[in-house]
Amino acid sequence: EDKVVQSPLSLVVHEGDTVTLNCSYEVTNFRSLLWYKQEKKAPTFLFMLTSSGIEKKSGRLSSILDKKELFSILNITATQTGDSAVYLCAAERYNNNDMRFGAGTRLTVKP
Amino acid sequence: GAVVSQHPSWVICKSGTSVKIECRSLDFQATTMFWYRQFPKQSLMLMATSNEGSKATYEQGVEKDKFLINHASLTLSTLTVTSAHPEDSSFYICSARGGAGNQPQHFGDGTRLSIL
Numbered sequence: 001e002d003k004v005v006q007s008p009l010s011l012v013v014h015e016g017d018t019v020t021l022n023c024s025y026e027v028t029n030f031r032s033l034l035w036y037k038q039e040k041k042a043p044t045f046l047f048m049l050t051s052s053g054i055e056k057k058s059g060r061l062s063s064i065l066d067k068k069e070l071f072s073i074l075n076i077t078a079t080q081t082g083d084s085a086v087y088l089c090a091a092e093r094y095n096n097n098d099m100r101f102g103a104g105t106r107l108t109v110k111p
Numbered sequence: 112g113a114v115v116s117q118h119p120s121w122v123i124c125k126s127g128t129s130v131k132i133e134c135r136s137l138d139f140q141a142t143t144m145f146w147y148r149q150f151p152k153q154s155l156m157l158m159a160t161s162n163e164g165s166k167a168t169y170e171q172g173v174e175k176d177k178f179l180i181n182h183a184s185l186t187l188s189t190l191t192v193t194s195a196h197p198e199d200s201s202f203y204i205c206s207a208r209g210g211a212g213n214q215p216q217h218f219g220d221g222t223r224l225s226i227l
Contacts, residue, residue, distance in 0.1 A: 034215055042117075042204050042218035043155070050213060088154060092216075096168060097143055097208055099216060101154045 002027045004091050006102035013079055014110050021074040021105045023089035031092045033065050033072045034099065038086045046074070046087075079109045114138050115207045117219025125227055126197060132190045132222045134205030141207035144188040145216060146180060149202045161188045195226045 007022045025033065032050040036043035047056045049065035049072060056063050060079075065072045076083055086106050090099035114137040122130055134144055143162055147155040159180050160168045167180035177199075179191040188207075192199055202223050206216040 032213065036218075041220045045113075045215050045217060048213065048215045090155075096160045097216075098145060098157055098160050100157070103154045 002100050004089060004100050004102040006089055006105050008105060009103060010106040012108045012110065015080055017079050018077045019079060019107060021087050023072045023102055025070050025091040027091040027093055027100055029094040031094045034090045034092060035063055035074050036088045038088055043088055081109050081111055083107060084109045113217040115217045115219040117205050117222055119222060120220060121223045123225045123227065127194055130192045130195055130224060132203055134188045134207065134219050136186045136207040139209045140185040141209060142185065143208045144182060145206045146190050147204045149204060155204065192224065197226045200224055200226045
């Protein structure tokens with residue numbers, strides 16, 4: 001059975017802290033690993049990772065995929081209150097190109 | 112780019128009513144669209160995959176006669192919740208994926224459905 005597991009489920013930090021969010025997956029016909037940020041409404045796209053060991057960066061956010069260990073991390077440096085959200089990772093499969101989502105990590109950044 | 116519009120954003124209706132939700136890709140052609148359901152404080156559960164011009168593929172446990180999906184064009188998919196009951200109340204989100212290359216799914220803003 002396909003599964004995507006995120007940890008921790010929730011995290012409370014203070015502004016300026018660095019956080020690391022984890023995502024492990026076991027998915028048949030794996031194609032890519034995606035990270036999304038969900039605030040009040042629908043998820044917004046952050047990263048799509050297809051190759052192992054290649055870090056993707058966007059400002060204070062970065063992510064990397066390990067296809068051997070079936071694992072990805074999302075790093076956020078110098079956190080701000082605006083980073084407070086649920087971060088979802090999803091494993092996309094070939095064939096249908098559908099995604100299996102993890103339960104999400106709820107990040108709260110306190111001022 | 113890659114904007115997905117979902118309408119309506121919020122629906123309240125009586126039990127037994129059928130409700131149609133539209134999902135449009137505004138600036139790209141979406142060969143595949145996806146419909147998800149999300150319960151409070153839970154993750155997104157894939158309901159079905161919708162391919163333009165063909166029948167939708169439903170996930171196990173999702174009633175295809177209850178949740179009718181139509182993907183009549185490359186920019187529009189609709190989800191109709193037929194004879195809705197209170198247990199169908201949820202947040203429904205669509206996503207769309209362009210056909211070219213390795214493109215991520217982009218999400219609409221979701222529809223909050225409340226059945227009284």
